[in-house]
Amino acid sequence: MGQQHLLDRSVWDVDALRDFTRRYVIDGLDDGGRGAGPGGAGVLVVDETGFAKKGRASVGVARQYSGTLGGVFPCQIGVMAAWATGRGQALIDREIYQPREWTEDRARCRAAHVPDTVGFATKPRLAEQMIARTLPNLPEDRVWVAADEVYGRDGAFRVFLEEHHLPYAVNVQANHTVLPRPGWRHAARLVERHAAEDDWVTLPAGPCQLDSRVWQWWVRPIPDPEAETGDGAWARWFIARRRPQTPTGRDYYLAWGPPETTVEELVCVPGARWRVEEAIKLAKSAAGMADYEVRSFHGWYRHITLAQLAAAFLAVQAAAATRDEEPAPGPDRVAEILHASLDTPPGHTGGPRRSHQPYRHRRYRVHGV
Numbered sequence: 001m002g003q004q005h006l007l008d009r010s011v012w013d014v015d016a017l018r019d020f021t022r023r024y025v026i027d028g029l030d031d032g033g034r035g036a037g038p039g040g041a042g043v044l045v046v047d048e049t050g051f052a053k054k055g056r057a058s059v060g061v062a063r064q065y066s067g068t069l070g071g072v073f074p075c076q077i078g079v080m081a082a083w084a085t086g087r088g089q090a091l092i093d094r095e096i097y098q099p100r101e102w103t104e105d106r107a108r109c110r111a112a113h114v115p116d117t118v119g120f121a122t123k124p125r126l127a128e129q130m131i132a133r134t135l136p137n138l139p140e141d142r143v144w145v146a147a148d149e150v151y152g153r154d155g156a157f158r159v160f161l162e163e164h165h166l167p168y169a170v171n172v173q174a175n176h177t178v179l180p181r182p183g184w185r186h187a188a189r190l191v192e193r194h195a196a197e198d199d200w201v202t203l204p205a206g207p208c209q210l211d212s213r214v215w216q217w218w219v220r221p222i223p224d225p226e227a228e229t230g231d232g233a234w235a236r237w238f239i240a241r242r243r244p245q246t247p248t249g250r251d252y253y254l255a256w257g258p259p260e261t262t263v264e265e266l267v268c269v270p271g272a273r274w275r276v277e278e279a280i281k282l283a284k285s286a287a288g289m290a291d292y293e294v295r296s297f298h299g300w301y302r303h304i305t306l307a308q309l310a311a312a313f314l315a316v317q318a319a320a321a322t323r324d325e326e327p328a329p330g331p332d333r334v335a336e337i338l339h340a341s342l343d344t345p346p347g348h349t350g351g352p353r354r355s356h357q358p359y360r361h362r363r364y365r366v367h368g369v
Contacts, residue, residue, distance in 0.1 A: 028316030031086035038265035045276035084275035087319035167257030169269035205271025283311035
């Protein structure tokens with residue numbers, strides 16, 4: 001009953017908790033510029049994960065593809081943002097993807113307490129919302145963005161990053177158009193025709209749970225007729241990656257960033273994309289992010305946000321254990337700061353009122369994390 005009250009009817013600000021978690025992670029995983037990306041940059045990684053869910057009442061549930069679940073299943077899809085540095089990684093934001101069959105059925109949305117102001121948004125648009133919220137908290141000049149092909153193939157997503165001056169390396173499909181010149185249009189065709197065996201460079205893509213991932217890379221600058229010229233102009237690259245053991249299987253990326261970025265640094269960005277998978281795995285296995293019995297829109301956000309906070313605490317404490325500086329705030333201090341950040345302003349910010357049960361205005365005090 002207490003957990004259901006917390007996730008459904010209690011009065012607290014889930015967005016304030018989300019913002020607190022983001023600040024806590026970015027501060028707690030600060031590595032002094034050693035970073036997971038080029039030049040010691042941190043990497044903001046976007047990906048989605050599936051939550052198996054049956055029935056029709058749970059917000060956003062539908063038969064849809066989930067790489068996490070390994071196919072098309074009845075599930076909910078959460079778009080996640082993670083922050084990765086040389087100290088570790090943790091989730092900092094979340095949005096639930098709602099297919100058109102949901103957003104075009106307002107009666108169904110209202111039954112799940114989806115606000116009328118929430119309409120259909122693709123996964124790249126949801127990612128843009130999270131990145132925009134994160135921008136004020138990010139370290140200056142120390143951030144790159146990594147994402148898989150769901151986001152990389154979306155031209156508007158890449159334009160969004162460039163408008164906010166965020167360098168990136170994003171996955172694209174094998175048939176993605178890279179250059180306008182005939183015969184060079186598709187990524188796979190470009191590599192097949194112009195990548196000689198001697199051109200592939202063997203480089204590690206950064207540390208992982210298996211010590212280090214070593215790949216072979218083919219990196220080439222690509223022209224941008226619409227780009228600004230001069231000293232302040234940024235560069236574009238096309239990147240192909242393959243495993244030495246299976247050279248016919250390749251991944252392709254488009255990158256944009258400072259022209260002085262070296263190849264050795266540039267490959268760290270696509271190499272860091274697995275970090276969001278590690279952050280999701282921690283949140284699910286150690287913080288129960290995938291274990292919930294809520295159906296409502298606000299209930300999903302509350303559970304996922306609380307799980308992200310718990311996983312963030314574990315990640316920051318693990319990072320603190322490896323450094324020779326002052327330890328990160330312990331549970332009591334985190335709870336104190338958190339309670340202050342959730343001091344709900346006047347007005348009702350909890351879940352919908354239930355006619356079958358008396359409603360009580362009361363705040364939920366966090367005693368530990």
